[in-house]
Amino acid sequence: MNNGNAGKKRGPASSGSEPTTKHQAMIEEEEMDEDVFFDETLLQEEEEALRNAEEREALASHLSKWKRPLLSAAYLSQSQSIIFQQLEIDYVIGDSHKVLMPNSSGPAAILRMFGVTREGHSVCCLVHGFEPYFYISCPPGMGPDDISRFHQILESRMKEANRNSKVPKCVLRIEMVQKRSIMYYQQQKSQPFLKIVVALPTMVTSCRGILDRGIQIDGLGLKSFMTYESNVLFALRFMIDCNIVGGNWIEVPAGKYMNATRQLSYCQLEFDCLYSDIISHAPEGEFSKMAPFRILSFDIECAGRKGHFPEPSHDPVIQVANLVTLQGENQPFVRNVMTLKSCAPIVGVDVMPFDTEREVLLAWRDFIREVDPDIIIGYNICKFDLPYLIERAEALKIAEFPILGRIRNGRVRVKETTFSSRQYGTRESKEVTIEGRVQFDLLQVMQRDYKLSSYSLNSVSSHFLQEQKEDVHHSIISDLQNGNSETRRRLAVYCLKDAYLPQRLLDKLMFIYNYVEMARVTGVPISFLLSRGQSIKVLSQLLRKAKQKSLVIPNVKRQGSDQGTYEGATVLEAKAGFYEKPIATLDFASLYPSIMMAYNLCYCTLVMPEDARKLNLPPECVTKTPSGEIFVKSNLQKGILPEILEELLAARKRAKADLKEAKDPFEKAVLDGRQLALKVSANSVYGFTGATVGQLPCLEISSSVTSYGRQMIEHTKKLVEEKFTTLGGYKHNAEVIYGDTDSVMVQFGVPTVEEAMQLGREAADYISGTFIKPIKLEFEKVYYPYLLISKKRYAGLFWTNPDKFDKMDTKGIETVRRDNCLLVKNLVNECLHKILIDRDIPGAVQYVKNTISDLLMNRMDLSLLVITKGLTKTGDDYAVKAAHVELAERMRKRDAATAPDVGDRVPYVIIKAAKGAKAYERSEDPIYVLENNIPIDPQYYLENQISKPLLRIFDPILKNASKELFHGNHTRSVYISTPSNSGIMKFAKKQLSCLGCKALISNEDQTLCSHCKGREAELYCKTVANVRELEILFGSLWTQCQECQGSLHQDVLCTSRDCPIFYRRKKAQKDMAEAKLQLDRWKF
Amino acid sequence: MEIDAVAKNFQRKLSVYQSLDERFEIQKEMYRGQQYSQIYFIRLHKMRSLLYSLVEKWKPDVPVCTVLGLEEGKECIIVGTLYKHMKLKPSVLDEYSKERSVAPLVKSHNFMHPDDQLVLEDESGRVKLGGTFLAPSMFVTGLVVALHGKETSAGDFLVQDILEPGLPPQMQLPCGSGEDKYVVFVSGLSVGSNTSNPLQLQLLIDHITGHLGDEKEQSIASQIVRVVVAGNSVEITLGLLNGQALASKDQSRLSEPIKELDILLTQLAAAVSLDIMPGPSDPANFSLPQQPLHRCLFPGASAYNTFVSCTNPHSFELDNVRFLGTSGQNIDDLGKYSDAEDSLDFMERTLRWRHLAPTAPNTLGCYPFTDKDPFLIESCPHVYFVGNQNKYKTRLLRGSEGQLVRLICIPKFLETGVAVVLNMRNLECHTLSFSTHLDP
Structure with missing residues (x-):
């Protein structure tokens, strides 16, 4: 699994290509609490009466068979402890509970935990009594009287700021506590802090604002305060204080909870309890399992108008397909599709046809309510399906539709958000909040975790499931809808498939296990993992650890992004070349985490420069890092970050050991997900310290880490080249040919993989001995042969045992870039295969030459030449003319219905055009090219597409690579087809020519001119051979499409341009017809 | 002579x-853009009328229905084209598969696999065939047969008997x-x-x-x-014949x-x-x-x-x-x-x-x-x-x-x-x- 996160990426350092990367800011949205007030007026369900009572009953009984299992008597009598796995935690503002909280009144924050019990019951646990708070440092000399005065002043200021609030008291309490700031090494163990407890979570922010700006205190004057832990989201604060981690099991003992008097949610078990009565179970043993939660995968189809992408204000929702699966089962237990107008039955699927769109939408809402899914998945549901449904309901004025959450009167909220993060880039999205249900959009996950050339459902499923998906163009969807019940059935089958694929991806890639484990390891709710960046995960761990140590974390004001850059990772100069001797690779295992542990780098061990002299620390107790910072050693103060890292790595070791022992496949999945999550978390700690606009940046730490990293790479290089020499008794002199962030490539000069492994191990052990623990150099693999192109670009065969190589490993060589055509990828792969595996350089050269010749002779499969780019805006919005935008405009003029719209990907090829035409004018629709015989421009492909990547590979191998590959005999014959639609062709007269020599023949009955008559047999063989090949191709392509479509008796409709055989299929059809015509000229 | x-x-x-x-x-x-669905359609059409006439003699009491008309648990006879889902069947898409395997593909003479699965299809839809009565190894895609059986709760069709057309007159x-x-x-x-x-x-x-x-x-x-x-x-x-011009x-x-x-x-x-x-x-x-x-x-x-x-x-x-x-x-x-x-x-x-x-x-x-x-x-x-x-x-x-x-x-x-x-x-x-x- 090539997981982007799981790879050897270390926060910011990985993205730079320069040896000394100037780090830019990492921008992450500020986390803010947003109070949601509980709406007491339950929505009247009178509109429901409008619908035919009978029909409603029928629908209700239809839906009721998918209800959750009934509650047992023990649950009903409240005599049983409730143990459930929580999936989502949020809070609302409501009146404080009169029984549980007899001493308070007025609005209070009530936390809600949604989850599932082992039996599959849905749970809504309302937690009372937990209050929002933060800290400030106590000004020296403040006594209890001063505090109460301070309390009054603050209260009055808060009242002003929160005039609209009905809260009787804003600042509930101010307590003096003994804490210490996490920042900088301090000799005294603790100092007084004030813990300010406020009434509502949002008041933390307003109170912080008041304290930041300064407050007038008698005797002290205007004083502003630094706040601590005032930026912690309320739900997270609760989880930290109650030791709850994302997705763990919660127990509320019998007698400690009370069932709600009036159910506010649709959950089977809804109860109130005090936060102090909650028992949080660590995810171990029995509690590491997953509850049988319900996962709904759905997809909608809309009938767009010709030439427009569907818009909720105009275009109806015509079908909704749903699949519900219980976690841990491999088959969905509900399969249904709701259709507008009749639809023929589908085997194994509940088809639910309705006459109006309103009924479809409401049926879906009822379905959600009845099935009560815990997790909602789909492909692009967050940006398309869910907002579309909601906006459509709005357009149809169905007010009662958007109650999809678990709270009885809670409408879903749609919010436009932009999410930006250094690691994931900026994404615009709509955020639809469905209370109590986790949304898990597979598209977002894919974009987050995998680097792919295309994220269409088709290409993602062909990548991971090795299946092509049928793609029905949205202009056809309306036609199918307007047909009969059979055509609508066709559409329904397609819709179901789109709903099924996300579920299959989820299962195949074990997302549930991996994400739940990540939530458990980092301690954040599952929903945070998708909607927020990396830093919240580290912050959560930091806060937990700090709490144990009585440390508090300051809320540092945001700093501008311009300041604070530091030197990044080092890359040793690459000695480019083709190495035909084994190259051993020495890797630092988890380099950055180990450095932080080895040198005790942390916020709380950093010595401020002015303190360095003042504190008069003995030199043996401090470390001065290569970047000049001073940190104390662990005997004076153990760092928190090293401790977190140690725990993460130890836990990973444990998980890996357990994984070996584990038998049960589900347990295995959990453990594997966990070790992966632990690894990713350990690696993200460094990035957290370097995020200049993050929660708690500390460039002293991150620059020290990278400086140590650089030093170690240099050190390793020096040691290897000193020790492994002929003088030292070795057969050859070792040479370091390349070094990356955390690895060094060594050529020991020995001819066999086995010897190289031997020496690699020896070197790793020897050098590891010179480092402080736990920094460790490991020998992992040998590359043989190894093609080193430049830094961060190489390819080689990867050996971990001396008998057989594991795979071909490439880095930085164009194989995934999406603005390249497929030809480049194929060519590069094939060449590397020939060079590295077959060890056949002349063969590789010949292959390139043949390909170039094919290209020039117009024998290339067009699909290999298609370049695809996403159309993100319309033509006018682009400042620079781009090929795909121009083409989209031109296509719109030809036929608005099939032209690509904003959001579509535009495939194009570059065609031959008048001299001097700009590249963007030469783009053309591949289908149009096929239909009209338009010649492509081989020169463009040679120069702009294949030449650079090829030269990169061949330069280290061949002298004069460019001359050898791109000039010579194979480039001399060129074939250009005559376009059938160009202006001049309208005046041309078509004449038959001899099939042998192209001489014109006057008599229509003849095939050959008199000169070629003698070669009749040979020429016939040639024609018929051409037909043969096309027939083979035609057969295999069109039967494949039938296969994907899953039907033999219906015509193939698919127009998926992502499919690699789409153009070939089209071309085969056209070529076949032509070849057949030519064959028919040979009259029998 | x-x-x-x-x-x-x-x-x-x-x-x-x-x-x-x-x-x-x-x-x-001529190749006018027609696809293969028509030949299957004609085949099913012709063979079905033949099989229907045979079914009357074979099992006159069992009702005949289409794939769509199947009801769970109800015994019936369905006629349709078999489709065999085969794991090892070579596909033109294999050329495009991501990871080019290091070991060359083993070309086998036979593409069968124990997991092969039979499906019956008519114009209305497809149904998976279950049970052990039909051995997938005996049948191939494209064959038209009549099957006697019933739909299971899983949506499969449990086959109890099969009728092939038999030798023509x-x-x-x-x-x-x-x-x-x-x-x-x-x-x-x-x-x-x-x-x-x-x-x-x-x-x-x-x-x-x-x-x-x-x-x-x-x-x-x-x-x-x-x-x-x-x-x-x-x-x-x-x-x-692949090249363009042939040397003499x-x-x-x-x-x-x-x-x-x-x-x-x-x-x-x-x-x-x-x-x-x-x-x-x-x-x-x-x-x-x-x-x-x-x-x-x-x-x-x-x-x-x-x-x-x-x-x-x-x-x-x-x-x-x-x-x-x-x-x-x-x-x-x-x-x-x-x-x-x-x-x-x-x-x-x-x-x-x-x-x-x-x-x-x-x-x-x-x-x-x-x-x-x-x-x-x-x-x-x-x-x-x-x-x-x-x-x-x-x-x-x-x-x-x-x-x-x-x-x-x-x-x-x-x-x-x-x-x-x-x-x-x-x-x-x-x-x-x-x-x-x-x-x-």
């Missing part, structure tokens, strides 16, 4: 020949005059192959034309009324085997009626039905009116004995996607299925017909032959309604030196073996 002047003159026997190839001819058919075998008349079948001459043995082939021709042996043998030779060459007559070095030396390499074949065929055609069918390695089109080899390839032989270039599959009547045969592709393809004891079993199945090539177009190349399925067997032949098999095999098949069919697997002549002789009088078969090895 000039034979040995000293010996007795034998008159070659005559027989009445009627070609039934018309339905295999593509003639004016047969014309009465003519009583004939009681005299022996022989038809010789030969296939896989592979002229131009590296291992080709011209002497062996010449022996065969000399034998048929009566230039070999004593009077007894010549008298038997004179009773040969027809020779059928069932495909793969030449072998053209592959790859020669390649031109001769290309046409040499064809010229040689023409010489051989001319000798035969001068003496006996001759049918030549195209096969997979011949210079003809690839898809079934393969169209006749062009006359221009055989300037010599085509001058005789005894020379008939015909389609593959090939069907004809000789003295009212009906022949049907192919050059082997249909049976070879069944061998790749299903399992049987030997090729004869496959042949028997195709007759019982009343379909010459059910795997076309799915895995066997085929022209996308729109209005007919030429491979349906409407009338049972008396002789059913298949060329280019590994071994000579024959069997007399008796149908439930008294049909009698001679099944013949014609071996590759190049490899075995064996031609097959059929006596039309009693449908008995024997072989002619030619060897040029001197050792016993």
Whole structure:
């Protein structure tokens, strides 16, 4: 699994290509609490009466068979402890509970935990009594009287700021506590802090604002305060204080909870309890399992108008397909599709046809309510399906539709958000909040975790499931809808498939296990993992650890992004070349985490420069890092970050050991997900310290880490080249040919993989001995042969045992870039295969030459030449003319219905055009090219597409690579087809020519001119051979499409341009017809 | 006819020949963008009306319904096209698969896998077939059958019984005059192959034309009324035709085997009626039905009116004995996607299925017909032959309604030196073996 996160990426350092990367800011949205007030007026369900009572009953009984299992008597009598796995935690503002909280009144924050019990019951646990708070440092000399005065002043200021609030008291309490700031090494163990407890979570922010700006205190004057832990989201604060981690099991003992008097949610078990009565179970043993939660995968189809992408204000929702699966089962237990107008039955699927769109939408809402899914998945549901449904309901004025959450009167909220993060880039999205249900959009996950050339459902499923998906163009969807019940059935089958694929991806890639484990390891709710960046995960761990140590974390004001850059990772100069001797690779295992542990780098061990002299620390107790910072050693103060890292790595070791022992496949999945999550978390700690606009940046730490990293790479290089020499008794002199962030490539000069492994191990052990623990150099693999192109670009065969190589490993060589055509990828792969595996350089050269010749002779499969780019805006919005935008405009003029719209990907090829035409004018629709015989421009492909990547590979191998590959005999014959639609062709007269020599023949009955008559047999063989090949191709392509479509008796409709055989299929059809015509000229 | 002047003159026997190839001819058919769905549709349509009439006799009490009409737990009969989902089936998409595997793909002769799954499809939909009654290894995609069973709660169709169309009705075998008349079948001459043995082939021709042996043998030779060459007559070095312009030396390499074949065929055609069918390695089109080899390839032989270039599959009547045969592709393809004891079993199945090539177009190349399925067997032949098999095999098949069919697997002549002789009088078969090895 090539997981982007799981790879050897270390926060910011990985993205730079320069040896000394100037780090830019990492921008992450500020986390803010947003109070949601509980709406007491339950929505009247009178509109429901409008619908035919009978029909409603029928629908209700239809839906009721998918209800959750009934509650047992023990649950009903409240005599049983409730143990459930929580999936989502949020809070609302409501009146404080009169029984549980007899001493308070007025609005209070009530936390809600949604989850599932082992039996599959849905749970809504309302937690009372937990209050929002933060800290400030106590000004020296403040006594209890001063505090109460301070309390009054603050209260009055808060009242002003929160005039609209009905809260009787804003600042509930101010307590003096003994804490210490996490920042900088301090000799005294603790100092007084004030813990300010406020009434509502949002008041933390307003109170912080008041304290930041300064407050007038008698005797002290205007004083502003630094706040601590005032930026912690309320739900997270609760989880930290109650030791709850994302997705763990919660127990509320019998007698400690009370069932709600009036159910506010649709959950089977809804109860109130005090936060102090909650028992949080660590995810171990029995509690590491997953509850049988319900996962709904759905997809909608809309009938767009010709030439427009569907818009909720105009275009109806015509079908909704749903699949519900219980976690841990491999088959969905509900399969249904709701259709507008009749639809023929589908085997194994509940088809639910309705006459109006309103009924479809409401049926879906009822379905959600009845099935009560815990997790909602789909492909692009967050940006398309869910907002579309909601906006459509709005357009149809169905007010009662958007109650999809678990709270009885809670409408879903749609919010436009932009999410930006250094690691994931900026994404615009709509955020639809469905209370109590986790949304898990597979598209977002894919974009987050995998680097792919295309994220269409088709290409993602062909990548991971090795299946092509049928793609029905949205202009056809309306036609199918307007047909009969059979055509609508066709559409329904397609819709179901789109709903099924996300579920299959989820299962195949074990997302549930991996994400739940990540939530458990980092301690954040599952929903945070998708909607927020990396830093919240580290912050959560930091806060937990700090709490144990009585440390508090300051809320540092945001700093501008311009300041604070530091030197990044080092890359040793690459000695480019083709190495035909084994190259051993020495890797630092988890380099950055180990450095932080080895040198005790942390916020709380950093010595401020002015303190360095003042504190008069003995030199043996401090470390001065290569970047000049001073940190104390662990005997004076153990760092928190090293401790977190140690725990993460130890836990990973444990998980890996357990994984070996584990038998049960589900347990295995959990453990594997966990070790992966632990690894990713350990690696993200460094990035957290370097995020200049993050929660708690500390460039002293991150620059020290990278400086140590650089030093170690240099050190390793020096040691290897000193020790492994002929003088030292070795057969050859070792040479370091390349070094990356955390690895060094060594050529020991020995001819066999086995010897190289031997020496690699020896070197790793020897050098590891010179480092402080736990920094460790490991020998992992040998590359043989190894093609080193430049830094961060190489390819080689990867050996971990001396008998057989594991795979071909490439880095930085164009194989995934999406603005390249497929030809480049194929060519590069094939060449590397020939060079590295077959060890056949002349063969590789010949292959390139043949390909170039094919290209020039117009024998290339067009699909290999298609370049695809996403159309993100319309033509006018682009400042620079781009090929795909121009083409989209031109296509719109030809036929608005099939032209690509904003959001579509535009495939194009570059065609031959008048001299001097700009590249963007030469783009053309591949289908149009096929239909009209338009010649492509081989020169463009040679120069702009294949030449650079090829030269990169061949330069280290061949002298004069460019001359050898791109000039010579194979480039001399060129074939250009005559376009059938160009202006001049309208005046041309078509004449038959001899099939042998192209001489014109006057008599229509003849095939050959008199000169070629003698070669009749040979020429016939040639024609018929051409037909043969096309027939083979035609057969295999069109039967494949039938296969994907899953039907033999219906015509193939698919127009998926992502499919690699789409153009070939089209071309085969056209070529076949032509070849057949030519064959028919040979009259029998 | 000039034979040995000293010996007795034998008159070659005559027989009445009627070609039934018309339905295999593509003639004016064009590729107009039609797809393969039509041929499946026609096949299902024709076979279904046939099966419906049989079902009345088979299980008159069980209701018949469509895939869509299935109801859980209700026993019924459904008729549809089988589709076999095969894990190992090669796909054109494999070329595009992401990770090029390091080990070269193992090319297997057979693509079956224990996980193969049968599905039944009609115009309305598909249903998975469950239960152990049907062994997927016996069946192939494209076959139309009637199934008795019921839908399970999982949405599968639990099969309890199957009805295949069975042998088609047969014309009465003519009583004939009681005299022996022989038809010789030969296939896989592979002229131009590296291992080709011209002497062996010449022996065969000399034998048929009566230039070999004593009077007894010549008298038997004179009773040969027809020779059928069932495909793969030449072998053209592959790859020669891929390039664009051919060098003159390649031109001769290309046409040499064809010229040689023409010489051989001319000798035969001068003496006996001759049918030549195209096969997979011949210079003809690839898809079934393969169209006749062009006359221009055989300037010599085509001058005789005894020379008939015909389609593959090939069907004809000789003295009212009906022949049907192919050059082997249909049976070879069944061998790749299903399992049987030997090729004869496959042949028997195709007759019982009343379909010459059910795997076309799915895995066997085929022209996308729109209005007919030429491979349906409407009338049972008396002789059913298949060329280019590994071994000579024959069997007399008796149908439930008294049909009698001679099944013949014609071996590759190049490899075995064996031609097959059929006596039309009693449908008995024997072989002619030619060897040029001197050792016993």
